[in-house]
Structure formats: C-alpha cells, structure tokens
Amino acid sequence: MRKINTIVNAKEEIAKLKNLNCAEDDVFFQAMEEVLLSIFPLFKSDEIYNKSAKNAIVRRLITPDRVIKFKVVWLDDNNEAQVNTGYRVQFNNALGPYKGGLRFHPSVNEGVLKFLGFEQILKNALTGLPIGGAKGGSDFDPKGKSDFEVMKFCSAFMRELHKYIGPRIDVPAGDIGVGGREIGYLFGEYKKITSAFEGVLTGKPYFFGGSLMRPEATGYGAVYFTQKMLELEGKESLKEKICAVSGAGNVALHAIEKLQHLGAIPVTCTDSKGTIYDARGVDLPLLKELKLQRRVSLEEYIVTHPEAQYIPVSDYPKGGHAAWNIPCFAAFPCATQNELTEVDAKNLIANGCQSVTEGANMPSTTEAVHLMLNSDICLAPAKAANAGGVAVSGFEMSQNAAMQKWTFDEVDAKLQQTMEEICENVAATAKEYGVEGNYVDGANIAGFKRVADAMIAEGV
Numbered sequence: 001m002r003k004i005n006t007i008v009n010a011k012e013e014i015a016k017l018k019n020l021n022c023a024e025d026d027v028f029f030q031a032m033e034e035v036l037l038s039i040f041p042l043f044k045s046d047e048i049y050n051k052s053a054k055n056a057i058v059r060r061l062i063t064p065d066r067v068i069k070f071k072v073v074w075l076d077d078n079n080e081a082q083v084n085t086g087y088r089v090q091f092n093n094a095l096g097p098y099k100g101g102l103r104f105h106p107s108v109n110e111g112v113l114k115f116l117g118f119e120q121i122l123k124n125a126l127t128g129l130p131i132g133g134a135k136g137g138s139d140f141d142p143k144g145k146s147d148f149e150v151m152k153f154c155s156a157f158m159r160e161l162h163k164y165i166g167p168r169i170d171v172p173a174g175d176i177g178v179g180g181r182e183i184g185y186l187f188g189e190y191k192k193i194t195s196a197f198e199g200v201l202t203g204k205p206y207f208f209g210g211s212l213m214r215p216e217a218t219g220y221g222a223v224y225f226t227q228k229m230l231e232l233e234g235k236e237s238l239k240e241k242i243c244a245v246s247g248a249g250n251v252a253l254h255a256i257e258k259l260q261h262l263g264a265i266p267v268t269c270t271d272s273k274g275t276i277y278d279a280r281g282v283d284l285p286l287l288k289e290l291k292l293q294r295r296v297s298l299e300e301y302i303v304t305h306p307e308a309q310y311i312p313v314s315d316y317p318k319g320g321h322a323a324w325n326i327p328c329f330a331a332f333p334c335a336t337q338n339e340l341t342e343v344d345a346k347n348l349i350a351n352g353c354q355s356v357t358e359g360a361n362m363p364s365t366t367e368a369v370h371l372m373l374n375s376d377i378c379l380a381p382a383k384a385a386n387a388g389g390v391a392v393s394g395f396e397m398s399q400n401a402a403m404q405k406w407t408f409d410e411v412d413a414k415l416q417q418t419m420e421e422i423c424e425n426v427a428a429t430a431k432e433y434g435v436e437g438n439y440v441d442g443a444n445i446a447g448f449k450r451v452a453d454a455m456i457a458e459g460v
C-alpha cells in the first residue's frame with residue numbers, strides 16, 4: 001500500500017482527488033486545492049500525519065458527510081406558487097455539531113455550498129470551539145421581495161430543513177441574504193413545528209435568544225485580526241490609514257465601523273451594481289440607512305453626497321474591481337467569492353497596500369493569492385480573519401444552553417481575545433512549518449491538524 005509520505009507531487013495527487021467529487025472549474029475545487037497544497041508538505045515533515053493515510057483523512061475531509069437537497073414551494077404576494085431549491089451540506093462533525101450559515105442568493109448551487117461548508121470546517125476548528133462544519137441555503141433571491149414573501153419563503157424552507165437540524169446536531173446561522181429578519185422567521189417556524197424553544201439557530205434577534213454583538217462580530221473580528229497581524233509583522237497600525245472595503249452588507253458595515261473606531265479612514269464600499277469612493281471617509285450612518293433600512297442601491301449615496309464618486313460595474317477596470325484600484329494601506333474584501341482578481345492584486349501591490357484581510361469567504365482568486373503571498377502584502381485568509389462571526393455564534397450557543405445573557409462588552413472582549421489567539425496560532429504554525437509570514441498555509445495547517453486529530457481519535 002502506498003504511504004502518504006511518498007507523495008512527491010501534491011498537484012498530481014490533487015488532480016486525482018478532483019475527479020472524486022468536484023468539477024475542475026468549481027469553486028469547491030479552488031477551495032480544496034488551496035488547502036491541500038498547504039497541508040501536503042505536512043505529511044512529509046510530520047510523522048504523526050502518516051496516520052492520515054491509513055485513516056484516509058484527506059479523502060474523508062473533502063467528502064461531505066451528506067448533502068441534503070430539497071424543494072421549497074411558497075406563495076408570493078399574488079398568491080402564485082413559486083419554486084426554489086434548498087440545501088444543507090453537513091460536511092464534518094468531528095469537533096462538534098455541524099455549524100455554518102445559510103445563504104439566500106440566486107447564485108447558490110451545490111458547488112458553492114460545498115466550498116463554503118469545506119472552508120467552514122477549518123474555520124470553526126481555528127476558533128477552538130466545539131463546532132463542526134456545514135453550510136446551506138437556497139437560490140431564492142430576497143431582493144425585491146416583500147417582508148411577507150420573505151417570511152413565507154423562510155417558513156417553507158424550514159418546513160423541510162427542521163428534519164435535519166437541532167442544537168446538538170446542526171446549528172445554521174446567517175450569510176449572504178440571511179440576516180436577523182430571515183433568522184427570526186426561520187426560528188418562528190422551527191418553534192411552531194417542534195414546540196421547542198431552543199438554540200437551533202444563531203444570529204437570532206437579541207430579545208429571543210440572540211447574542212449581543214453577533215451582528216458586529218464578523219466585521220469587528222476581521223479588524224481585530226488585522227490589528228494583531230500588523231503588530232506581529234512589525235507593520236504600522238491602522239490609525240489614520242486609508243482603507244478600501246468592499247461589500248455593503250453585514251460584514252462590510254461592521255468592518256467599516258470598527259475601522260472608524262480605531263481612527264482609520266475607510267473610503268470605499270460596494271454592492272453588486274457599483275462602488276462608492278468617498279475620499280473623506282464613508283458616511284456610515286447613511287450607509288446603514290441605505291442598506292439596513294431602505295435596502296436600496298449604493299447609487300443613492302451620491303444623492304446626499306455629490307462630492308463622492310459612484311462607479312458602476314460597467315466602469316470597473318477590465319478584469320478587476322474599482323475598490324482595489326484606489327490606493328490604500330489596508331484592503332478588506334467583504335462582499336463575495338473571487339471579487340479580488342489578478343488585476344486587482346497587481347493594482348494593490350503597485351499602490352503599496354500593506355495588508356489584505358478577507359472578510360468574505362474566498363474573496364481572492366487563486367492567482368491573486370499567489371501574487372499577494374509573493375509581495376509585501378500580509379494576507380489574512382478568510383478562514384482565520386472572518387472567524388469572528390462563527391465564534392460569536394458559538395458564544396450564542398453557550399448562552400442559550402446555559403439560559404444566560406452576556407453583556408456587549410463581555411462578548412466583545414471574548415471576540416477580541418479569540419481573534420488574537422487565532423492570529424497568533426496561525427502565525428506560530430506557519431513558522432513551525434517553515435513558511436513564516438504565510439498566514440494562508442498557517443491557517444490551513446492549524447485548522448487541519450485540529451480536525452484530523454479528532455477524526456483519527458474518533459476512528460473510522
């Protein structure tokens with residue numbers, strides 16, 4: 001039998017694994033390849049992971065425990081039936097109950113949710129909390145729907161999903177298109193069906209079991225991570241520095257908020273239609289009004305701020321994005337996958353950017369990651385830098401189980417401590433495995449070690 005430490009060409013091995021359960025152009029393949037390229041050297045250098053071969057750890061890690069796919073039928077405001085597809089990818093529960101968000105967006109398909117669920121395994125492992133990895137969602141588009149339609153969709157979605165989840169089994173939360181409103185409707189339906197008031201979802205509104213500062217957690221956490229990384233790498237702090245941020249949703253708004261608390265100057269934000277560049281610093285109260293209350297396009301920003309610039313997608317640099325073309329000290333991609341391309345990485349490097357923090361999941365393309373790792377940029381990978389959201393979800397599970405409510409300051413302090421510990425662990429792991437300063441490899445190796453150790457200890 002072939003021993004894993006005889007692998008000489010990781011790329012060859014990955015090409016074989018690719019055929020098992022993903023298409024070459026799939027985002028799942030992109031996520032898997034990056035992790036496997038980071039961890040294969042580990043098998044050569046670390047005897048204990050020879051155990052991985054006989055336990056088929058890699059093969060088991062890249063294969064979800066189960067992929068649940070279901071039909072969701074709901075009535076729109078004209079009383080016409082609409083049909084969507086729902087999913088839950090329960091990837092790995094070696095470390096705890098399946099845990100991860102739900103995404104409602106027309107681009108959702110099995111490949112997208114497998115990539116997100118796979119990333120979630122290692123992210124959740126990095127938090128040090130007892131949570132496994134999962135992701136779910138639907139191709140339903142909440143945009144342009146009335147509250148009532150969103151409620152009816154969420155109820156129909158939960159009528160199927162409830163069969164597969166539970167506070168000790170699988171605990172979904174929010175992601176793109178799923179915030180407090182959707183979690184509230186999903187929770188209400190779960191409660192009606194099961195009669196159980198229990199912590200089956202996180203990201204709940206505070207007054208029925210949510211944790212204070214869960215909405216802020218991912219964005220704040222990404223900034224806490226960046227502060228620590230800059231300190232460890234001997235770079236200047238964020239104070240008074242120009243920052244470019246993408247997205248205008250949960251993660252972006254709170255990254256902007258924390259950057260402003262620290263005296264940094266975030267000058268951009270984006271949505272799917274365009275980019276705002278406000279050289280004086282973005283007006284956060286206005287942004288919150290546009291995106292959280294009125295749910296309108298960013299173009300409206302310039303109605304009250306004509307001195308700011310609105311750049312529609314049609315005017316973006318060829319193959320790139322306007323936000324990454326603006327000179328900045330630190331960049332925070334916080335919208336969606338593959339929103340920072342090779343063109344963008346070249347622009348950031350040319351403009352002297354010092355750090356890129358992935359608030360979104362896998363926002364940088366493979367080519368962009370490669371360029372940034374070979375530049376002066378410190379790259380904070382998503383599975384470490386945006387783990388603050390799921391960490392506070394873990395705190396919400398603790399509060400629900402103990403029937404407790406923690407204060408905002410308590411949760412904030414625990415979040416900051418968690419992000420700093422993740423950052424230090426990732427940096428130390430990179431150093432230990434001979435890739436000092438490479439936070440991508442550090443995060444992949446550190447996360448993998450925790451999950452692999454548990455899988456081996458739990459047996460086949």
Ligand code: NDP
Pocket residue numbers: 174175176177178218247248249250251252270271272273334335336337359360361386387389390
């Ligand atoms: P939201 O739905 O709150 O906001 C998403 C933002 O990204 C919106 O501004 C949206 O613009 C934009 N966006 C979404 N899809 C696209 C696209 N295809 N092209 C361009 N812009 C797009 O989501 P979140 O802020 O919660 O999530 C953002 C990212 O952060 C995602 O990658 C998510 O997986 C990740 N993340 C989220 C966590 C959380 O706790 N919420 C935790 C960890 C990671 P528009 O409104 O025009 O669609």
Ligand code: 2IT
Pocket residue numbers: 099100101102120123171172173174175202361386387389390391393
């Ligand atoms: O990508 C993510 O980490 C999330 N969307 C949050 C998951 C969670 O369970 O809080």
